[in-house]
Amino acid sequence: FFAYTIYLGAGEQGSRGAGEQLASESSSPSVSSLPSSSIHSPIHPSTQWAALELLQALGFRVNPNRQLCQSAEDVQNYYDQWATRRLQLSYLTDGVVVKLNDFALQQQLGFTQKFPRWAVALKYPAEEVPTLLESVSFQVGRTGAVTPVAELRPVQLAGTTVARATLHNADRLAELDIHQGDTIIVRKAGEIIPEVVRVLAELRPENAIKVTMPTHCPQCASALVKPDDEAVTRCINSSCPAIVQGAIIHWARRDALDIEGLGEKWVKQLVEQGLVHSVADLYSLTEADLEPLDRMGKRLAEKLVGAIAASKARPWPSVLYALGLRHVGTVNAKTLAQHFPTVDALAAASPEEIATVHTIGPEIAQAVAQWFEVPANQTLIDRLRQAGLQLAADEDQAQAAEAGALGGKTFVLTGTLPTLTRPEATALIEAAGGKVTSSVSKATGYLVAGEKAGSKLTKAEGLGIVILSEADLLALIGQD
Ligand SMILES: [Zn+2]
The missing domain is CATH 1.10.150.20 (5' to 3' exonuclease, C-terminal subdomain)
Incomplete structure (x- = not known):
C-alpha cells in the first residue's frame, strides 16, 4: 500500500561519472510537451514520481532508469535486476536509491538526526577478486605523506584491469598483516579506487617476510614521522625530491610568494631536470638556465627570473x-x-x-x-x-613591538592573581609588547606570581628572575 520511487544511485565518486555522462548528452526538450494546465496554474506535485515527471516535462534531465514500485517485493526485484544490468551503463553505480513516493507520508516520517526516514540507499556488494601481491611500494606525496601501495599481478575488476591497490597507511598495513608473496583479495571502494580487503593467510609462502612501513623516507632517507594519534606517516624533510615539486607549487601561490608565471608545467621540468632541488634554488636560476626548457624561450625566461626576484620583497x-x-x-x-x-x-x-x-x-x-x-x-x-x-x-x-613598554620581554604567569584572569593578564602583557610563555627558564624576564604559586616560583627564585605581583605588573605597564 506504499508506493516507492526507485532509481539507480551512484556513490560519491561514482556520481561524478554519472554527472559527466549526463552533461555530455545533448538534449533540448520543448516546453510545449507540458500539459497546458501545468503552465498556467501553480504546480505542486504530491509525489516523488510526479515531481520527476514534471521536471522531465520542464526539460530537466532526470535519470530514465527509475520505477514506481507498489511493494517491497517490487523494490527487491528492481534491485536484483540491476545488479548485473548496471554494469552495462556508461557510468559507474554502487546501488539503488529507494524513496517513499507520497510527500505527505515523507513528511510524517521525517528525519533522524542525520538521515531522512523515507529514503534509503541499497548498495550492491563490491566485486572482490583474489590476486597475487608482487611487491609493496611506498609513495611519497607532495605533502610528504607516505602511502603503501600493493603492486599486484594484474587482474580484471569491475570493468578495468587493476595492477595496484592502496594499502592506505601504517595502521591498515598492520591490521592486514600483509606478507610478501601473499594472495590477497582486492575490491574497488565506491567502485573507483582499488583497495586490499584481506589476506588469504593460508596461501602464504613459507618464511614470507612481513611488510612494514619504512622508518626512513624511500626518496631522501630522512627519518619518517608518525604522531601516535594520526594514521599518516610523513617525510618532513623539505628537500625531499618527492616533496620539492609540490613545495615549489605551494611557494609560488598567489597567497604565498606570488611568483607569476611559475606554473606546474615549469616546476615539473625544473625538478625533473635537476635545476631545482628546493625552493631556495629558485633564487639562483638564471635566464640561461631557463631558456632551454621546452616552450620557454628568451622572453618568458626573462619574465620568470624577474618574478622570482620580485618575490624577495614578500613579507x-x-x-x-x-x-x-x-x-x-x-x-x-x-x-x-x-x-x-x-x-x-x-x-x-x-x-x-x-x-x-x-x-x-x-x-x-x-x-x-x-x-x-x-x-x-x-x-x-x-x-x-x-x-x-x-x-x-x-x-x-x-x-x-620594541616600542611597547615591555619591549619584547618574556613573562611567565603562576598562581591566582587577585583581580586579573590569566587571559586578561596575558592580553595586557602582549598589548604592551611583552610575550607570555608557560615555562620558566633563563630567558624568562619576569615571573608574575599570585596566590598558591608553586614550583615555577621556586624555580624563578633559583634563577634570580624578577618576581612581580599583579600590582607590580600593572605599574610596569602603566595600568595602575
Ligand atoms: Zn623524503
Missing part, C-alpha cells in the same frame, strides 16, 4: 606560510609571524612557548617546532636568508 608572514609547515595556513602564519617577529625567534621557541600564542594549539605548536628541528629545513632557512627573503617583520613592525 615575513607570507614567507612563513609559503614554507608549507603542517597546520600553518595563511591565518596561523600571520598569527605566528606577529608573535615571533623573526624566523630565529620562532625556530628557537619550544612547542610549549609556541602553544602559548592565542589560537595556536599544541598540535600546531608541535608541528612547527618539529619542522625547525630538521637539519635540512635549517639549511633551507639559511639559504633563503642568503637569497634575501624577508625572514623578519619589517623594521616598522619590529620597532612597534
